[in-house]
Amino acid sequence: MKDATLTPDAAQFAAKPVDDVLIAGGGYVGLSLAVAVKAAAPHLSVRVVDGAPEGAWKRDGRASALAAAATRMLDVLGVWREILPEAEPIKRMVITDSKTGDPVRPVFLTFEGDGADGSPFAHMVQNVTLVGALRARAEALGIAIIPSAVAESFCTGPHQVELALADGSLLPARLLVACDGVRSRLRQSAGINTVVFDYGQSGIVTTVEHERPHEGTAHEHFLPAGPFATLPLRGNRSSLVWTERTEDANRLIESDDLIFEDQLERRFGRRLGALKVVGPRRAFPLGLTLARAFVAPRFALAGDAAHGIHPISGQGLNLGFKDVAALAETIVEADRLGLDIGSLSVLERYQTWRRFDTFRMGVTTDVLNRLFSNDMTPVRALRDFGLGLVDRMPKLKNFFISQAAGEADSTAPRLLGGRPI
Incomplete structure (x- = not known):
């Protein structure tokens, strides 16, 4: 089954119960999509296929920045109250630009303020807490999580799609959603091409303890090799995202x-x-x-399977949650109208909704990384002048805060505004 457009015999499909939505990938994107669809349309059959080793999510030591819009979505989905006790609000963001050995790091830009509803513009959350809460909610809604790796291909028929698992079994569904990461096998099987650029950088991720409290302040130091971000966690701890040239990062690890x-x-x-x-x-x-492309007949991409960007803006996870909110709303509204949720005409609404915003964010992070991972004196002078200019313009700073909080888009899906589908 190397061709995602093969048309299998109709009787082969009819012999098996068919899910409405089958999601490949048991991370935060796949789980939140399953919960969003099932919570809004309990009659739909939704299942998740998780190919990660058993219990791997419990060993994930990373943390993520959740924008205010994402926390509102999680609140509607019934999981934020479980996450909040372990979440640390980001109250302030400080940006500096210097060389590694500089004795003084002048502050060029500071962001502080709340979202539109008075809540912090972002929270830091351990990935294990986020995924654990989503798994518990999925199980409470009766969403089965199938512990199996996915094969390299699937078959698409006129009315449904059939996904092959690594053990040889086949799962039919009206719609297959790939949330299987930036190197998505299913995206390749669907014949969807990608634009790819390797930065020659790696992000070192770890957690540190420190003597004094961080007071909810995040720091981003623009160093010659790339940004070095420290993000506040509960207690006297911080999560690091440390960018280095790949060969240097490997040596450090x-x-x-x-x-x-x-x-x-x-x-x-x-x-x-x-x-x-x-x-x-x-x-x-x-x-x-x-x-x-984000869609094909009876097939959609979400999260890192659709886009992988540089972490310089801290928006990778939030882009994935935007996909979830838009795709869930597309699926549920189509179902309420009696439309075929896997038809290309329905899925193209999701693609139109998300592709331009994703492309814009990808270009923005690409430009920022090229601008700030650069030690040329004229470039440093220009960017420092720009940062200082923004720092002196309160309205522009408030706009950037609203962007970071995910509140600047008037066409955002309902979930991101804290409204149920």
Whole structure:
């Protein structure tokens, strides 16, 4: 089954019960989509296929920044109240630009303020907390999570699609959604091409403890190799997203604790006292990946399967939640109108809704990374002048805060505005 457009015998499909929505990928995008559809349309059959090793999500030491719009969606889905006790609000964002060895890091731009409803513009949440709450909610709604890897292909018929699992079994559905990551096998099987650019950078992710409290302040230092971000977690802890050239990142990951912590302290500084690495350190290659199409007959992409962007803006997870809100609303409204939820005419509404915004964010992060991962003196002078200019313009700063909170889009799906579908 190498061709995603094969037309299987109708009797082959008819012999099996058919799900309405089958989601490949048990991360936060796949789970939140399943919950969003099932909560709004309980009569629809929704299942999730999770190919990750059993319990792998419990070992994920990463944390993510949730924009205010995303937290409103999670509240409507009935999971935010479970997450909130472990979430840390970001009250302030400080941006500096310097070389690694500079004794002083001048502050060029500071963001502070709340979202439109008075809540923080973002929260930091451990991935294990987020995924755990979504899994519990999915199970409470009766959504089955199938622990099986997905094969490399699927078959599409006139009325349904059939997904092959690694164990040889076949699952038919009216709509298949791929949430299987930036290297999506199902996207390749569907014949959807991508625009790909490798930055030659990797993001080092870990968690540190520090002596003094962070007071809800996030810092982003623009260093020659790329941004170094420290993001507040519960207690005297911070999550790091540390960009380096890939060969340097690999050396740091493989180095002993003394060397790693010495290089970390040179970038983190001593503003919060002594540091101690308390989480696993991992490096992830950074690049830009944009799918040329988000849909095909009875097939849709969401999350990293549709787009992978640089973490410089902290919007990767929030782009995925925008996909979820738009696709869930598309599916549920089509079902209420008696339309075929897997038809291309229905799915194209989702594609129109999301593709331009995704392309715009991809281009923005690409430009920002090229601008700030650069040590040329004229470029540094220009960007520092620009940061200082923004810092002196309250209306422009408020606009950027609303963008970070996910509140600037008047066409946003209902869930992102805190309204049920």
